Amino acid sequence: MKLRNKAAVLLLLALAALLLVLLSLRAGRAEPRMLPARPSSAPRRHRATAAPAKAAPGTQRRRRLRPRPEAGRRSAASLEKLARRPGDLSRSFQNVLPPELWIQLAVVACGSRLEETLVMLKSAVLFSHRKILFHIFTEEALKPEFDKQLREWPDSYTKKFEHRIYPITFSVGNPQEWKKLFKPCAAQRLFLPVILKDVDSLLYVDTDVLFLRPVDDIWKLLRHFNSTQLAAMAPEHEIPKIGWYSRFARHPFYGAAGLNSGVMLMNLTRIRSTQFKNSMMPTDLAWEDMLYPLYQKYKNAITWGDQDLLNIIFYFNPECLYVFPCHWNYRPDHCMYGSNCKEAEREGVSVLHGNRGVYHEDKQPTFRALYEAIRDFPFQDNLFQSMYYPLQLKFLETVHTLCGRIPQVFLKQIEKTMKRVYEKHVIIRVGPDRRH
Numbered sequence: 270m271k272l273r274n275k276a277a278v279l280l281l282l283a284l285a286a287l288l289l290v291l292l293s294l295r296a297g298r299a300e301p302r303m304l305p306a307r308p309s310s311a312p313r314r315h316r317a318t319a320a321p322a323k324a325a326p327g328t329q330r331r332r333r334l335r336p337r338p339e340a341g342r343r344s345a346a347s348l349e350k351l352a353r354r355p356g357d358l359s360r361s362f363q364n365v366l367p368p369e370l371w372i373q374l375a376v377v378a379c380g381s382r383l384e385e386t387l388v389m390l391k392s393a394v395l396f397s398h399r400k401i402l403f404h405i406f407t408e409e410a411l412k413p414e415f416d417k418q419l420r421e422w423p424d425s426y427t428k429k430f431e432h433r434i435y436p437i438t439f440s441v442g443n444p445q446e447w448k449k450l451f452k453p454c455a456a457q458r459l460f461l462p463v464i465l466k467d468v469d470s471l472l473y474v475d476t477d478v479l480f481l482r483p484v485d486d487i488w489k490l491l492r493h494f495n496s497t498q499l500a501a502m503a504p505e506h507e508i509p510k511i512g513w514y515s516r517f518a519r520h521p522f523y524g525a526a527g528l529n530s531g532v533m534l535m536n537l538t539r540i541r542s543t544q545f546k547n548s549m550m551p552t553d554l555a556w557e558d559m560l561y562p563l564y565q566k567y568k569n570a571i572t573w574g575d576q577d578l579l580n581i582i583f584y585f586n587p588e589c590l591y592v593f594p595c596h597w598n599y600r601p602d603h604c605m606y607g608s609n610c611k612e613a614e615r616e617g618v619s620v621l622h623g624n625r626g627v628y629h630e631d632k633q634p635t636f637r638a639l640y641e642a643i644r645d646f647p648f649q650d651n652l653f654q655s656m657y658y659p660l661q662l663k664f665l666e667t668v669h670t671l672c673g674r675i676p677q678v679f680l681k682q683i684e685k686t687m688k689r690v691y692e693k694h695v696i697i698r699v700g701p702d703r704r705h
């Protein structure tokens with residue numbers, strides 16, 4: 270059994286290597302300076318010993334530089350190289366892109382969530398195309414550290430986003446009571462439509478979320494809303510029989526298995542202008558006016574804080590919700606009892622959600638491997654060499670777990686994304702040369 274799994278993973282690695290060879294042939298036609306094609310046996314050997322077949326001089330120099338200097342300390346040469354990087358060509362485009370076209374990403378980070386949040390933001394910046402505005406809600410004590418660390422990222426990445434840091438505030442009711450609801454600060458999310466008055470739409474994510482493909486792709490779903498939809502989430506579970514809400518909830522919840530709010534798209538304009546049906550008043554209520562009565566009514570019945578309140582709201586207002594498939598909010602629940610997220614099997618995981626602290630312990634090594642690969646990726650490096658190969662090696666060690674048995678599900682999107690980033694890189698670098 271174990272052997273067969275290992276064989277399957279190796280086959281997968283061989284396929285990935287084949288893909289790279291094809292890619293290199295394709296790009297090689299356009300330009301000889303290319304990513305080295307990796308022999309199919311390479312992943313089994315240690316990375317450092319696998320000599321690239323036809324590494325360009327630049328690539329070799331880069332390899333010798335490892336371990337990479339930390340972001341921020343960069344040589345003049347690397348700065349110059351950076352200036353020729355793909356992101357920089359589109360910089361002028363980014364600068365003229367009006368702020369209303371930027372992606373708006375919100376997160377609420379309190380307590381020990383600083384590193385996790387920065388890794389999430391890093392994953393957003395690494396793979397996205399469009400400029401992003403980060404709205405970071407955090408405690409006073411964490412603010413300077415967020416500022417400092419975000420400014421230390423290399424220019425080519427800091428150009429791709431701007432960030433705003435906000436204190437935790439609650440506009441209605443008793444602030445202390447809201448703060449105690451669920452984990453520290455989580456109820457903050459319910460107030461975003463009220464606080465971010467100038468923002469039309471927003472992607473809210475928990476701190477333990479990682480983007481494995483451009484944020485642009487999930488952002489596009491906002492345009493798929495029909496005229497009554499104003500928020501989008503994924504189901505809490507794919508199989509109601511073993512889901513939490515269907516078995517334990519003592520309050521109304523959306524659909525057959527409830528909603529998970531860890532990844533949530535919101536059209537704030539619509540949330541602010543809609544009157545919501547509810548169980549507290551005979552009349553419909555505006556979002557802002559509904560929150561506190563809702564909380565008062567259900568506070569003794571709710572377990573998961575603001576997520577439960579959202580489930581109650583959309584139970585009474587189902588026409589307001591757009592349900593997106595589970596690959597946009599992929600959790601251990603989707604594989605730890607066997608694979609049950611069919612869309613992820615087809616599409617690959619698009620957004621990973623390592624809830625229950627799985628990035629920081631050993632129970633779900635696949636989730637941890639992805640977290641560490643993104644956390645440890647040196648910004649300037651080649652994505653395949655410094656993220657994808659190490660990740661594949663780490664995945665070989667996870668085949669004994671239920672989630673580790675389906676590595677292709679975890680790797681499909683990230684591989685596609687890297688291919689796209691890489692192709693963009695080649696095309697942009699080749700473009701000007703060709704005109705001579």
Ligand SMILES: *[C@@H]1O[C@H](CO)[C@@H](O)[C@H](O)[C@H]1NC(C)=O
Binds near residue numbers: 469470491536537539
């Ligand atoms: C949000 O809804 C408003 C009002 O219907 C609409 O004008 C706006 O374009 C929507 N935003 C997005 C990103 O779809």
Ligand SMILES: *[C@@H]1O[C@H](CO)[C@@H](O)[C@H](O)[C@H]1NC(C)=O
Binds near residue numbers: 497498588590
């Ligand atoms: C929008 O979609 C939701 C969910 O599918 C549905 O309940 C609602 O009736 C739709 N609204 C309109 C105006 O078609």
